[in-house]
Amino acid sequence: MTTSAQWIARGDKHVAKTYGRYPLVAARGEGCQLWDVDGKRYLDFLAGVAVNNLGHCHPKVVAALQQQAAELIHCSNFYHIPSQIELAELLCEHSFGDRVFFCNSGAEANEAAMKLVRKYSAEKYGSNRFEVITALASFHGRTIGTISATGQDKVKAGFNPLLPGFHYVPFGDAEALRKAITPNICAVMLEPVQGEGGVRVAPPGYLEAVRQICDEHDLMLVFDEVQVGCGRTGSLFAYEQDGVAPDVLTLAKALAGGPPIGAMVATEKAAECFGPGTHGSTFGGNPLMATAAVTAMRTLLEDGVLDNCVAMGDYLRNRLEELKGRHPFINEVRGRGLILGVELTIPGADIVSQALQQGLLINCTANTVLRFLPPLIVTREEIDEAMTILDGILQKI
Incomplete structure (x- = not known):
């Protein structure tokens, strides 16, 4: 089996360097979860930068693609x-x-x-x-x-x-x-x-x-x-x-x-x-x-996806506000639905890298804003898992 390190070495030789890529080689996804080629699981709160609103490989979309590809x-x-x-x-x-x-x-x-x-x-x-x-x-x-x-x-x-x-x-x-x-x-x-x-x-x-x-x-x-x-x-x-x-x-x-x-x-x-x-x-x-x-x-x-987005958006915002109350370098929580940003008084890139290491995918925009874009089908349990990971990282700052 080709490992992540081997894939990355191959990509470095021929793929245009237009992205500062993280050391993750994606293999498969399901719902809010993504696995790399080494079998490590990630909780995906970036969703392909707001592409996978229905999660990875939604069964209805997969079935529609399979049927149409044959026709x-x-x-x-x-x-x-x-x-x-x-x-x-x-x-x-x-x-x-x-x-x-x-x-x-x-x-x-x-x-x-x-x-x-x-x-x-x-x-x-x-x-x-x-x-x-x-x-x-x-x-x-x-x-x-x-x-x-x-x-x-x-x-x-x-x-x-x-x-x-x-x-x-x-x-x-x-x-x-x-x-x-x-x-x-x-x-x-x-x-x-x-x-x-x-x-x-x-x-x-x-x-x-x-x-x-x-x-x-x-x-x-x-x-x-x-x-x-x-x-x-x-x-x-x-x-x-x-x-x-x-x-x-x-x-x-x-x-x-x-x-x-x-x-x-x-x-x-x-x-x-x-x-x-x-x-x-x-x-x-x-x-x-x-x-x-x-x-x-x-x-x-x-399928009730929009209702879930509203409910889980409120829940995620509340959990992020809780983190703001515990960590003084969080300046503001803002956004709407399930596009939420946490503005910091410090750069956020290192937090994103640490989250990746611990199995949580988010990103940083505008240098100091942690951006959360989970699939609209995300659950309370998945939000709780993400917040536990993030809180552990923030406690060490």
Whole structure:
């Protein structure tokens, strides 16, 4: 049997070093648990960075993939694909949207959104109205276009020249947004909860104010829910909890319960400028991924997963607040549903490494924020196990 050390040595020779990888070689997963090739068990509170919302290898998603793989894996988008149509219907029936464009990732979904808002504005106002306002500390992807939209300098270093036309304002400050509007602005793109930016939730009334500003100036409002959509916050989509609908919504990560797929959901008004030839994706909405996504969506909606997310999100938050009361270097616990962050007064990377050694998978974002993204099917017992591990680590600091 090939050991973890042997796999890591092989990977170091040929796999691009775009990730600072931890010494874990994954072999199999089930629910909230992951095992490495050496047989060590881990409690997975990262869930593939909010991809495995239904846990690892959910039996309904696995069965759907197996059946569809035996029937039809790929078909060109020159033709109609039943499972793609069914998925689009589900997304529109349960959201503000009227039309859906399918792709393969969150970055691609955001690229589609950026093209759409530019096209809409160009047709209505001319080619000079193409600029987009995003938020500081935001994260929208790793393509040249999406790092240009991202409000973090660290992801842009070394990649100049970037795509022009982006302006950044403090997240949660509606007045700063209003002051940033010029005749060249065509859209505002925000995450309702900034995941990579440190699990920062939009303050009460902020998204409502942004919607009003966009309406006043006929700007497209785009919500990037790549990380927080598909049930992560306790509702199917995060924007629902603020009572504010966007014109465009981007999704990916958990949409298919593990397999890669992205989607851009839009109103008819926004989408009407996307005619034949304006955009495309060879693999977008292919039969295999779309079938998995239909199954994952139905499971979210019909199997009590959202209710469990709310209940376990409250329970996990309370357990984290207990830790805050015992450890003075915990500054704040924040988040929504089962995307929760623990802001520290010290760097968090070493805590993540120690947790890995003890069989708990979490991560650190924004240098000092421990991020918790367990599958939405997590149990009280699994949360208790995770908190016992974490508390033991924190006691030694």
